Amino acid sequence: MTDRPYHHGNLRSAVLGAAVEVIEQNGPAALSLRDLARRAGVSHAAPAHHFGDKAGLLTALAAQGYELLAGSLAEALAEARGAAPGEAGEELAEAGVAYVRFAVRHRAHFEVMFQPGLYHPDDPQVVAARGRADQALADALQALPDPPAGEQRRLAELAAWSMVHGFAALWLSGALPTEPGAEPGDVARTVIRGRFGSG
Amino acid sequence: MTDRPYHHGNLRSAVLGAAVEVIEQNGPAALSLRDLARRAGVSHAAPAHHFGDKAGLLTALAAQGYELLAGSLAEALAEARGAAPGEAGEELAEAGVAYVRFAVRHRAHFEVMFQPGLYHPDDPQVVAARGRADQALADALQALPDPPAGEQRRLAELAAWSMVHGFAALWLSGALPTEPGAEPGDVARTVIRGRFGSG
DNA sequence: TCCCCTATCTTGTCAACGACAAGATAGGGT
DNA sequence: ACCCTATCTTGTCGTTGACAAGATAGGGGA
Structure with a gap:
């Protein structure tokens, strides 16, 4: 047919x-390997x-998503730390904003990540990446002036x-009349500031 | 084959x-009309x-879900109102608890309701039922001792x-290490009390 | 009583999909 | 020069959603 080479070279990516792209436009249900x-x-x-089956593809996507989320949270936390010291809870609030921004910016990843039925949630890469995201969230809490314990x-x-998470999910589902x-x-x-600004 | 009558009689229900049942056990993606x-x-x-197509079936399920949610919220609100006057924000807190309980108890409905890509979110029955649920949520807020305005x-x-909503979604996705x-x-x-107990 | 009318359900069919098996090709290492 | 492995192709099977056309029941009116 075409003069396409036998090996794609970068098929996985x-x-x-x-x-x-497909998930962003039509949701995970519309995804088709073919x-x-x-x-x-x-x-x-x-x-x-490259992925074994459809669930394998979504597993790779979920792992990538958790990596991206961990990075976004860590970055927002570092930025808020570096900025001039504002009011209490600045870092936690900005981490929360980063969480929402991640969900909107990487809608496809976010939607897949929190539907474990679509992929293999026990995959080692997924577990590791999710651990990093969880840690980033815990770090944001510890940045409070008087971090809670126990x-x-x-x-x-x-x-x-x-x-x-609720704000992001509702926003993505179009349920918010904004x-x-x-x-x-x-x-x-x-x-966030309305509820968490004072501690 | 069997002596089953030609007309089922209650096929829609x-x-x-x-x-x-299927969605509760295997998620919406595993649903098959056949x-x-x-x-x-x-x-x-x-x-x-009875439903036109698969999306039509999920549309009926979503409408039923919003009806159930509106009923659960209204019932919880009435119960909290009738109980001996506790601390401030009692009604709102109990409505929140009812929201979470609804999500867990009617997991299938909840999962479909907030994935508008799976059904017809502009269906009149869905819109009407969702309006009732929204109103129940607003009622819970107005039950605060000093309800906010504007x-x-x-x-x-x-x-x-x-x-x-976030708590319910995270719980259902298994993301919470509880x-x-x-x-x-x-x-x-x-x-809820930790964050909303004081107004 | 008879007929028709409508909702309900059946049968048959088609294109698309996921999964699997077996074979072809490229490109690097020995 | 050879093999070895990852990568990609081709072919196939069972399942699904959607659609079309026909069969059946059950009730209301002539």
Whole structure:
């Protein structure tokens, strides 16, 4: 047919990228290995070689997502630390904003990550990456001026994570009756400060 | 084959019920109209008559879910109102607990409701039911001793909804490292009181 | 009583998909 | 020059969603 070489050379990355596009536009349910193969210009069974099966592809996507999330949180935390010392809880609030921004910016990854039924949640790479993201979240809590300890620490982590995750999930699902042009990160910052600004 | 009558008599309800079972056990992605038909003992195309297509079935499920949620919230609010006057924010906290309990108890409905890509979110029945659920949530906020107004009202609603929704979503996704035997409603109450107990 | 009318369910079919097996190709290491 | 492995192709099977056309029941009106 075409003068395409027998070996794609970068099929794994190409398939992952195409998967992100498809999921962003039509959700994970619309994903098809054969469609991704067509987009990459390879035969219908080529993607399976790199990921095993459909769940394997989504597993790779989830692992990549947790890596990205851990990086985003760590970066936001470092930035908030470096900035001029503002009010108490600055770092935690900005980490929360970063969480929401990640969900919106990497919608496809986020949607897959929290639907463990779609992939292999016990995959070693996924577990490791998720551990790094969890640690980044814990670091943000420890940045509080008077970090809670013991049972309180666990509760504070639950509360903070629940709020930002819920905001992100509701935003992505379109359930929030907000202005179309609003920037989700800014709205999230206002909401977070209203509840967590004082500790 | 069997002496089954030509008309099932209650196929619509049977298919909806079977769909809930399947989704609870294997998630929405594992849903198959043909499998539901087999479970109901009818031909493979029978379910489509009642729901049009797969998205139609999930649309009916989402509408049913919003109705159930509105009822659960209203009931919890009424109960908290009727109980001996406790501390401030009692009604809002109990509505939040009811939200989490609904998500866990009706996991299948909850998972579908907040994935609008799976169904027809503009369906009139869905829109109406969702409106009732939204109203129940607003009622819970107005039950505060000093209910916020204007912009503050919107922010408080966002914060409260985000927290309980996030908690429920994280719980269902298995992301929370909690004790296996823990009752999600009780954990949620502790988390909610920690953040919203003082208004 | 008879007929028709409508909702309900069946049967048959098609394209698309996931998964698997077996073979072809390239490119590097020995 | 040879093999060895990863990569990709081709072919196939069972399952699914969607659609079309026909069969069946059950009730309301002539």
